[in-house]
Structures are given as structure tokens and as C-alpha cells.
Amino acid sequence: MTELAAAPRALLDRHRAVMPEWMGLYYDEPLELVSGSGRTVVSSDGVEYLDFFGGLLATMVGHGIPEIVEAIREQAGRILHSSTLYLLSGQIRLAERIAEASRMRDPRVFFVNSGSEAVEAALLFTTAKARSNQVLALRGGYHGRTFGTVATTGIRSWSATGFSPVQVSYLHSGYRYRSPFRDLGEAAFVDACVEETRAIIETSTSGPVACLLAEPIQGAGGFAEPPPGFFARTKQVLDEYGIPLVSDEVQSGWGRTGKAFFGMHAHGVLPEAITFAKGLANGLAIGGVVAEAELVHSLPAQSISTAGGNPIATAAANATLDHIRDHDLMRNADEIGCRLQAGLARLAADRRSIGEVRGSGLMIGIELVEPGGTTASAARALAAVERARSLGLLIGRGGLYGNVLRITPPMTVTAEEADRALELLAAAIVDGPVGTDR
Structure with a gap:
């Protein structure tokens, strides 16, 4: 059998x-x-x-998409792996496409193998730049199952440990159904959330804050999405304090929301960093970060990604993006x-x-x-x-x-x-x- x-x-x-x-x-x-x-x-x-x-x-x-299957088969017949210590044309092409879609001034793309690893990379870049391990996150957010990402996850059932390499302050997520502000009108609701954000920055943090990590629409949190104006107003507060926004698009990227290629763009907001993974290669393991060059280049040491952006995954990813565009x-x-x-x-x-x-x-x-x-x-x-x-x-x-x-x-x-x-x-x-x- x-x-x-x-x-x-x-x-x-x-x-x-x-x-x-x-x-x-x-x-x-x-x-x-x-x-x-x-x-x-x-x-x-x-x-x-x-x-x-x-x-x-x-x-x-979808499953068994011929163009994607063929792209994987064709690449597998040439070479499976060489590492980022060598030039990878498929990786470069994919990075160019993601950089353009990011709408950032001077973007750089770093590939890894999962959403958790992508968020870890974003935390590494932002904490190194700020020289601070203080991070803001939204209640109800989910960002992964690794040591650092668990700490930024605002769902008790997914928080495996109270130990953490980062110090996290949680903000209101804009999830209205179970909010204490739920009876307020939409504009007043956003006002209350934004004022809470400002109060937490001024009372729960000390010195520089590395970033706010937020999903445009919360995945594991039950697809909660804040009202219009929530992220735009929040970004204004972040800019006042010099805090970069990291948009976690592991679930909301590539046009799935039907509103924009990256979900945060639909809110009229341009983040300083975007994490991505999951659907990019239609099921093959891939992840990464696209961020402003000054964030990515904040690391004081060399780094590589042995299998990040490998030829098979990037072949599937380029074919997936082609399929999304062509159809x-x-x-x-x-x-x-x-x-x-x-x-x-x-x-x-x-x-x-x-x-x-x-x-x-x-x-x-x-x-x-x-x-x-x-x-x-x-x-x-x-x-x-x-x-x-x-x-x-x-x-x-x-x-x-x-x-x-x-x-x-x-x-x-x-x-x-x-x-x-x-x-x-x-x-x-x-x-x-x-x-x-x-």
C-alpha cells in the first residue's frame, strides 16, 4: 500500500x-x-x-495552474539552488517588480522563506536603525510563530511565551465589533483610537520606538479591518514621532483584497517597510521584506539568506505575478x-x-x-x-x-x-x- x-x-x-x-x-x-x-x-x-x-x-x-507548474518544472531542470552569494536573475526580476509595486522612494528587497522570517527581518532592520527594541503592535494582530514575532502577536491563543527580545506596546486595532468604542460614530471612533495611540506612545514607551507593526486587515484576528481614515490618521501620529510603519502583508498582498496590490495602499498610506510571503509563490516557501534603503542598510554586519529567493521559489513567484496580471x-x-x-x-x-x-x-x-x-x-x-x-x-x-x-x-x-x-x-x-x- x-x-x-x-x-x-x-x-x-x-x-x-x-x-x-x-x-x-x-x-x-x-x-x-x-x-x-x-x-x-x-x-x-x-x-x-x-x-x-x-x-x-x-x-x-489555484491548484495545478499550468503556467506555474511549467515554470517550476523548467527551472528544476536547470538548477535547484546556488545561494545569494551568486547572482540570481529570477530573484532580481522578482525584486524589481516588488520594489516598483511598493511605491517607495528607494526600496530594497530581501528574500527569506516564510512570513515569520520576513517579520523577523523587518524587526531586525527597524530596531537596528532606531537602536531600540521598543515596538508598537496592534491588538488582535498575528505576525508569526518565531521568538520575536510571537512577542508582537496580539492574540492570546497564539502567544506561546511571555519572553521576548522586543518590548511591545499594543494599540487599538480598529476592530469595532468588540471595541469599548463601538457605540461611537465612525469619525469619533477613529478619533478615540488615534488618541489612544498617542497616549500609549507618550506613556508606555521611553526614547526611540523602532516601528509600528500592523496588518492592513488582520488575518488570524478574524479579518478585522479598521474604518476609513484609521491608518492615515495613525500614520500622521507616527510621523510626528519619527516611527516607521511596517505593513505586514503576508496575507493581504498581491491584490487579494481587491483594492490594491498591497493592502495598506488602499488606505492611502505608504509604509516604510512591507513584509510578504504566502501566496507570492502560490504555495512554495517564500517570504521577504521591501523597505526604504536607509532601513535595510542599517545593519552593521554582513548577511545572506542561504535559500531565500532561491531559483525554484522565484520562478514560481514570477509566474504567479504574471498570472495575476494577465488574468x-x-x-x-x-x-x-x-x-x-x-x-x-x-x-x-x-x-x-x-x-x-x-x-x-x-x-x-x-x-x-x-x-x-x-x-x-x-x-x-x-x-x-x-x-x-x-x-x-x-x-x-x-x-x-x-x-x-x-x-x-x-x-x-x-x-x-x-x-x-x-x-x-x-x-x-x-x-x-x-x-x-x-
Whole structure:
């Protein structure tokens, strides 16, 4: 019997015998995905699913895209690796494209292998430049699972340790649904958040502050996005104090929000640094930072990245960006995202357990609550994820309390697939007691 044909239960037993117990798996009966085409994936037991989670947002443009597969195959037939100690034409081409998209004055690009490593690099650049380990971050933000990034993560369930190489002060994220400022009008709400930012800078920090690390739309935080004006006003305060903004675009980059190639640009804000990863290579390991030259060049020592920006990953990344451009996928993300949100808004009017539908483009969150109130219900979210899987739909889960469904299909998703997903979500989200179908 081959590995792919092995019974899922036996594979699960092997997983538990060698993997850390904190490395979670979805579903009461975890599944292995063995093939995919477009937005459809197939498990090892032969069941087909509509993929509306996209490999945790890394499968940016879908499975089995011929142009990307061919780019990887062609590069693999030439050379797999040489390191950054040699010139890499694919890496340079990719860096040129990202530098141009950044809109920065004099950008430099440094490639690594993951989002966590990208944020670590940004923290290295900014703390070296400021000669300070003081950092601002947003409550509800998620920035990785490494020692430094865990410290900047404002979600308790993802904060593995209280030890930290940086000193972090947390700001209001602009997440309105559970904010103490939620009853204020939109302008007054932004005013209150901005004043809190100023107060924290002046009372909780001492001397230079290295940066503010912020996601334009929070990923693991449940796709919370602040109101218009929040980031523009916050940037004005940062500029007053000479604090650079690092926009964490690991999940929101490459046009997924449907509003801009990088999510922070949609808010009319130009950050001093942008971190990226996940969907850039449509699932292959890649990450990096694009930042103003004065930040990147602040390091007093040499550095390299052995596998960062390697020929295989950059071949896939260049092909992915070509595919996004050639098929106008940012427009598609906007149009299908609006279609999904409109359908979910209609569903929310009929489901008392849906507290809020929010998001941008193909980053949509459905916050589930106990019917008739605002009490977060992680149990309902878990049940909905399980029900969706049983119906043939894969979705994610996140939020500060684990109660937000994450809807993130690849950017090539069609209107027909969106409508089918809405039908399945209507069947998966119920108001009755958890464990029932009503």
C-alpha cells in the first residue's frame, strides 16, 4: 500500500507519534489532500472538495495552474539552488517588480522563506536603525510563530511565551465589533483610537520606538479591518514621532483584497517597510521584506539568506505575478468578494448566530455568536467548519476567540463557485443547539 493510499486513521496515528501535540489539525477526522485543480482538491480517500481556504491563503491563484507548474518544472531542470552569494536573475526580476509595486522612494528587497522570517527581518532592520527594541503592535494582530514575532502577536491563543527580545506596546486595532468604542460614530471612533495611540506612545514607551507593526486587515484576528481614515490618521501620529510603519502583508498582498496590490495602499498610506510571503509563490516557501534603503542598510554586519529567493521559489513567484496580471485577478477578487459578501449579508439577516460579516476582497470573516447576542461562540465556528467539510467545502477558522469563519478562496474563483459556496455555507451555519442540524 502506498503512502497516498494509506488509511487516514493510520496516517493520523503516525502524525501524532512524531509531530508536536500543539501542531493542530482541522476536523475530528483530519484529511490529507493529494491533488487539486483550480479551486477543487481531492483527499486521499477520493473525496472532492471546493477549496475556499486556499492552503491558509498560500494557494493564491489555484491548484495545478499550468503556467506555474511549467515554470517550476523548467527551472528544476536547470538548477535547484546556488545561494545569494551568486547572482540570481529570477530573484532580481522578482525584486524589481516588488520594489516598483511598493511605491517607495528607494526600496530594497530581501528574500527569506516564510512570513515569520520576513517579520523577523523587518524587526531586525527597524530596531537596528532606531537602536531600540521598543515596538508598537496592534491588538488582535498575528505576525508569526518565531521568538520575536510571537512577542508582537496580539492574540492570546497564539502567544506561546511571555519572553521576548522586543518590548511591545499594543494599540487599538480598529476592530469595532468588540471595541469599548463601538457605540461611537465612525469619525469619533477613529478619533478615540488615534488618541489612544498617542497616549500609549507618550506613556508606555521611553526614547526611540523602532516601528509600528500592523496588518492592513488582520488575518488570524478574524479579518478585522479598521474604518476609513484609521491608518492615515495613525500614520500622521507616527510621523510626528519619527516611527516607521511596517505593513505586514503576508496575507493581504498581491491584490487579494481587491483594492490594491498591497493592502495598506488602499488606505492611502505608504509604509516604510512591507513584509510578504504566502501566496507570492502560490504555495512554495517564500517570504521577504521591501523597505526604504536607509532601513535595510542599517545593519552593521554582513548577511545572506542561504535559500531565500532561491531559483525554484522565484520562478514560481514570477509566474504567479504574471498570472495575476494577465488574468486581471485583482478585479476578480473585488467582484467575487463583493458577490460573496452580499450573499453572506443576506444569510446574516436570517441567522441570529452571525454577529458580523466583514472583510475585503477574498478575505472575508463571518463572526459567529450565541443567537441574539454578541457572546463569541467558538463551538459554533467549529461545528460550521465540520459541517462545511461534510458538504464538500473547505473553509478556515480564526478570530480572537476562535469564533470567526475565514473565507479565502484562490483569486481565480468563479461566480458559479462563489454561489455554490454560499449555498453550502447556508447549510453549514445554523442557529440551533451546537451538534444539531437546525
